[in-house]
Amino acid sequence: MAHFTKATSLHDWLNQRxxxxxxxxxxxxxxxxxxxxxxxxxxxxxxxxxFGLLLVSGIFLLMYYQPNxxxxxxxxxxxxxxxxxxxxxxxxxxxxxxxxVFLIIYIHMFxxxxxxxxxxxxxxxxxxxxxxxxxxxxxxxxGYMLPWGQMSYWAGMVITNLFSLxxxxxxxxxxxxxxxxxPGQAFLNRFFMLHVLLLPLVIMALIGLHFGTLRxxxxxxxxxxxxxxxEEAAKYKAGKKAESKVIAFANDFLAKDMxxxxxxxxxxxxxxxxxxxxAMDPVNFDPADPLKTPAHIYPEWYFLWSYExxxxxxxxxxxxxxxxxxxxxxxxxxxxxxxxxxxxxxRGLFKVWFWVMLVDMxxxxxxxxxPPEGIFSTIGLxxxxxxxxxxxxxxxxxxxxxxx
Amino acid sequence: xxxxxxxxxVVVFTLITYYLVExxxxxxMHKHTEFxxxxxxxxxxxxxxxxxxxxxxxxxxxxxxxxxxxxxxKQFWADVEKIAQxxxxxxxxxGTYAMCQGCHFEGATNMGxxxxxxxxxxxxxxxxxxxIALVKNPAMAMNVDHKFKDPAMHPMGAIMGMVTSDxxxxxxxxxxxxKKAGEVTxxxxxxxxxxxxxxxxxxxxxxxxxxxxxxxxxKTGKDINMLKFEQKVAEEQKxxxxxxxxxPPDLSIIIxxxxxxxxxxxxxxxxxxxxxxxxxxTGLSKEGYEKVEEFxxxxxxxxxxxxxxxxxxxxxxxxxxxxxxxxxxKEVWRDLH
Ligand code: HEM
Numbered sequence: 001m002a003h004f005t006k007a008t009s010l011h012d013w014l015n016q017r018x019x020x021x022x023x024x025x026x027x028x029x030x031x032x033x034x035x036x037x038x039x040x041x042x043x044x045x046x047x048x049x050x051f052g053l054l055l056v057s058g059i060f061l062l063m064y065y066q067p068n069x070x071x072x073x074x075x076x077x078x079x080x081x082x083x084x085x086x087x088x089x090x091x092x093x094x095x096x097x098x099x100x101v102f103l104i105i106y107i108h109m110f111x112x113x114x115x116x117x118x119x120x121x122x123x124x125x126x127x128x129x130x131x132x133x134x135x136x137x138x139x140x141x142x143g144y145m146l147p148w149g150q151m152s153y154w155a156g157m158v159i160t161n162l163f164s165l166x167x168x169x170x171x172x173x174x175x176x177x178x179x180x181x182x183p184g185q186a187f188l189n190r191f192f193m194l195h196v197l198l199l200p201l202v203i204m205a206l207i208g209l210h211f212g213t214l215r216x217x218x219x220x221x222x223x224x225x226x227x228x229x230x231e232e233a234a235k236y237k238a239g240k241k242a243e244s245k246v247i248a249f250a251n252d253f254l255a256k257d258m259x260x261x262x263x264x265x266x267x268x269x270x271x272x273x274x275x276x277x278x279a280m281d282p283v284n285f286d287p288a289d290p291l292k293t294p295a296h297i298y299p300e301w302y303f304l305w306s307y308e309x310x311x312x313x314x315x316x317x318x319x320x321x322x323x324x325x326x327x328x329x330x331x332x333x334x335x336x337x338x339x340x341x342x343x344x345x346x347r348g349l350f351k352v353w354f355w356v357m358l359v360d361m362x363x364x365x366x367x368x369x370x371p372p373e374g375i376f377s378t379i380g381l382x383x384x385x386x387x388x389x390x391x392x393x394x395x396x397x398x399x400x401x402x403x404x
Numbered sequence: 405x406x407x408x409x410x411x412x413x414v415v416v417f418t419l420i421t422y423y424l425v426e427x428x429x430x431x432x433m434h435k436h437t438e439f440x441x442x443x444x445x446x447x448x449x450x451x452x453x454x455x456x457x458x459x460x461x462x463x464x465x466x467x468x469x470x471x472x473x474x475x476x477x478k479q480f481w482a483d484v485e486k487i488a489q490x491x492x493x494x495x496x497x498x499g500t501y502a503m504c505q506g507c508h509f510e511g512a513t514n515m516g517x518x519x520x521x522x523x524x525x526x527x528x529x530x531x532x533x534x535x536i537a538l539v540k541n542p543a544m545a546m547n548v549d550h551k552f553k554d555p556a557m558h559p560m561g562a563i564m565g566m567v568t569s570d571x572x573x574x575x576x577x578x579x580x581x582x583k584k585a586g587e588v589t590x591x592x593x594x595x596x597x598x599x600x601x602x603x604x605x606x607x608x609x610x611x612x613x614x615x616x617x618x619x620x621x622x623k624t625g626k627d628i629n630m631l632k633f634e635q636k637v638a639e640e641q642k643x644x645x646x647x648x649x650x651x652p653p654d655l656s657i658i659i660x661x662x663x664x665x666x667x668x669x670x671x672x673x674x675x676x677x678x679x680x681x682x683x684x685x686t687g688l689s690k691e692g693y694e695k696v697e698e699f700x701x702x703x704x705x706x707x708x709x710x711x712x713x714x715x716x717x718x719x720x721x722x723x724x725x726x727x728x729x730x731x732x733x734k735e736v737w738r739d740l741h
Contacts, residue, residue, distance in 0.1 A: 038406065038407050038410055039407055039410070039411065074605075078605075081707065088707040089711075089714070241739050242741055252736055252737065252740060255729075255733040255737065258729045259729040262725050263726055265722050269722060270719065273718065273719070278422070280660075282662065285657050285660040286661050296433050358417065362417065362420060365421060370432055371433060
């Protein structure tokens, strides 16, 4: 057993039992971050804060929400929005955060793609990030079911129907997922469980993993420079802070992060108070009605691009394309054959690939919302084909890339 | 500065995406309906029939019936315009008003599907020309004439045989505009204009009145009065649903479910937004509509005042937070450069 002495202070008492000094050193004071980074590297912290907002507001909502098909709608729209003090505020925070978190996730992902931060030892950062993206998607979808409005019901119907897998006619699988022939009480209950327990647990574990994967490779920097962290840290510790290429996580990096977070929070709460409707679809304020299909059924904006990859094709082809879109980002580190872990502007054709991909995904997003008629479905088809084509040529153009 | 350039790129792409999925996509999904400023001159009714004629012609279907209807509508609204020019006599109108009270009185019960509403604030709630049209021919005024072969079959149709001269119509409307035009609360506005068809459970309103406070019997745990009340509601709803073909939806949270533009154009002319809908026009004036809207907002967006009050405070707090965060960053980074 370890040797304990009489503590001289609370700090000392804790230190003997928890090694708080060591923890602080390893996790903060001597956790090295490159100095040459921009505000895009604060998006991870912004995501962590937004997840915190979701968690806290969710706990408040959970105190009044009723997972019952007859009570759910009014427990949200009447009890929480009208009866409970500040219930409306928690709900708007939760709803807006659920939407904004995806905006930040997309920025964070495209930052990673632009700077090549998924290469050369950072593959696991990328893969754990993608696992977070998929789990967050499931979390958002399950949460959307809970108010039991028209869009909850019908989006639930349409998305679970995908699991019949076209001509495979796996209706048994669809019923197994729903717990019934159509969305009903069993369906609501299990999505409630997923949303408030299982998926948040998985997300928290994955955030831990994501942070763990960052530890050894460290985060990338604006120029993609390979840094000798030990040497640079030694300079920093010797007091040559200005000369060193690294900074400490706390307080150096943290101070900058917090400034970015504060600007983000202004934007976020502006949305919460003045512009929340983009995140809370009006259609979902009509209670679920199994007899009345809404005129337009569309997923939330962050799912639109993959929805549009499904839509322009016949059922079976569409499902294959959709499946492709869901997994392909996981493979990015292995499809990019280039020897360079550099920002896109230093990488020739890859730079073009990056911007075309970004614009293509925005087009897919827009077409996914519009009714699939006339010119819109033609544009959607070409955008979906472009998406697939981009992934096919990625290994080729990156293989041709010269080492810089 | 490089960071600002990067920020500009992020902001531009975000705004483009936002524009495409919100204003642009919704503009494409919902056809635009013109709002007539609570001006009831039959414009949209006539256009509706003209549109039907065009559709029938394109499909090579006979159009005589529709042509006749078109003439009838044009004539009707021209007559309304003429009556609106007449000088109404308030005192004479009071006599005519007695006929209205045959159906519209405190405690009236369902007739032909709905309970005639109270007319206590009809002068403020409804537009003058609409009232003229309504007394002249209720089915035509409400734009539900396609449902009645004989307009006298409309639940209020009997009025057509009672008030026949143009001057009488002008008189009774003048009476309403003079004597039934007091200050109206949002609650009264909703109850009188929409309440005979629509419930609003968040405001405890049913088609037969506000829900009484529950009072259970201590020994049995049952509330007999409430059960009786529920039965009355159920019977009334059945009658309304039979008349309308469906039960009109509860309007508790309609204010969040439809846009402002949709609601006002819908109330002005339901057919313009939902072709073939069973809901009749309600002919509200601007003032009447504002009161109804306030009631719907109290029902479905009750905390809007609290939200408006709290918003600036939170943002100012965060602004100060941001200033301190910036100063802290500057301080920490001083010896890093
Ligand atoms: C809620 C979800 C997430 C949280 C809380 C989170 C958090 C973080 C944090 C704190 C960092 C370090 C600081 C930074 O570079 O921003 C980071 C880095 C990174 N994350 Fe995430 N992340 C999330 C989701 C994702 C997703 C969906 C992806 C992409 C698939 C991803 C990919 C990456 C990559 C590649 C890096 C390394 C960046 C670099 O080395 O420059 N993350 N993340």
